[in-house]
Amino acid sequence: MATNTPTDTAGFYQDASGLRSEEMILNMGPQHPSTSGVLRLVLTLDGETVIQCTPVIGYLHRGMEKIFENRPYIHGARYIDNADYLNPMINETAYVGAIEAIMGIEPPRRAQYIRLLVSELARIASHLVAIGTYGLDLGAFTPILWCFRDREGIMDLFESLSGHRFTHNYMRPGGVVHDFPRGWLQQCETWLDRFESVSIPELHELLTGNEIFDARTQGVGYIDPQQALAHGITGPNLRASGVNFDLRVARPYGAYREIAVRPQVRQEGDCFARYSVRMQEMAESVRLCRVAMDKMPGGSISQRVPLALRPPRGEAYYAVETGRGELGIYMISDGSEYPWRAKIRSPSFLNLQVLPELMRGNKIGDVIAILGSIDIDLGDVDR
């Protein structure tokens, strides 16, 4: 916010008392601990006030969409794990969902429930990273340790389910690839119990009532509902601005057509609201996991789908709600074994676009607080 008026052409400002200040350009990133990846921000500063913020992205661009076009369909289901690497299970659901939509098939009910269960676990894991690193950004060191400790439990569950800790390769067009191993559901139940009764209250104690945390987040980085819609913001960031929109409710897919989600909405629109929505969503996800486990139907976990997949000619836009918002796959099939086009509509890319407007006029100390609250994932931004 350049409240001062320029007095000469060299970029100096002068206020009423005659103090001069100079515009300074500060380069932040791409290697910076709090940009949660390889994001580069070029900040133009007037004293401590941010006049302009220019995000520079693309450092993690791998050309995924091009790679999809040159690989069989099934390979993409694995590779899309790397797009938003903090909730790979949901990415896979979106990718295979687009293939299924083109083929006009639907996975068995059990597979849909399994997808819902792992998606909600992945959402918890994603929010845990968001909250843990957000605490770290604001100077609280303990939350990240506790969050990653809890997240490790989900990683263990996913590992015993799919064989991989991080890039799971678990979804297939027409279903999932493995059923639960013996004792997996009990293990999951134990984890959920502990998480709900111990970890969430712990996190609340650490952060929610913390005076410093409140001061850093409340009233900072306000996003207007209209502004959020115009920028295409989705997910917790949109719901924190008072817009009740959740793809699991508005356009339910898979087992969400049978299990109702209570969308978590806050009206404040500031950094604290975005944090709160994530905390509430974790509790909601725990509930959804329990419902899914209670109602888990029997039967097969996958349809019979040919190994060399050749979806018919056609197109589909399949959108799911990830921990960050709407992940849409726009897929076009020309009838061959390779996607003609597989576009990833990633939530972080669009959520990041509002950043320059949020930064303008804020103090430099709030830059980290605002950036962390948006919870971008650079793998998701750059693809």
Add this chain to the structure above:
Amino acid sequence: MDIAPRAAGATGAPSLLAYDRDHINELLNALAQLDEQAGQPTPKRRLNAGIVGIEIAPERLVATARFLRDSLGFEMLTSISGVDMIEHLEAAYHFRSISQNWLVQVRVKTSSDDPQIPSLVGLYTSANWLERETYDLFGIRFIGHPDLRRMLLDDEFEGHPLRKNFVTTPTVVHDRATTQVDAIRAVSGEQQRRQERVVLKRLGQGQQERIHPGMTTFGSEAVFLETGQGVGTDANAMHGYTIDEQYLEDPVMKPQEG
């Protein structure tokens, strides 16, 4: 290439709860006003999950988007996807109405040689980066965009990589720490022969031939270069794939410039 619409009542279409048939018919009726504006019928069809797809000419994009936003309440431009259809380029816009819970896909065709589409930045702020990304990867120029620069790639990058005729193999091969073979010397075969071969193929050139790992396509699109000690510059070479001996006897084709 044209995408044939899915037959009505395709096999096992999923049942939908939040948006039923009437809800979509309502949208189709509302979109009928577009026909009046254009003076000719706009092709409409139903896609998966209650999405309605329409096709319009580039000149009518801004008017259509304004109609969608102001009259029908489509608050959000969700995504812009470029598509290369060989004969022409396309941009597929997805507009979302949160109040009405509708999703509309608008496809706009433009020519491959001089692709131009009017920009929507004036109507939707989210179009800014979406259009920059589409320009970056497809080379579609959005007329009226305030700052049409590359988004994901370097400013110095040449070409638009998601075009189907984009050559994914770099024409200039830099020295590699593992091989230390200069590209020119590798091509001319000055290096010690037949220690290991590097297979350079023009991936992406001619998707009809479907050049991909594991399947060879011998023809003008595939250029095989024999070099000295090379560790793969191509996925095939890294997987130990070697080509037929007879092709090594052929005169080596030089990579095209540019």
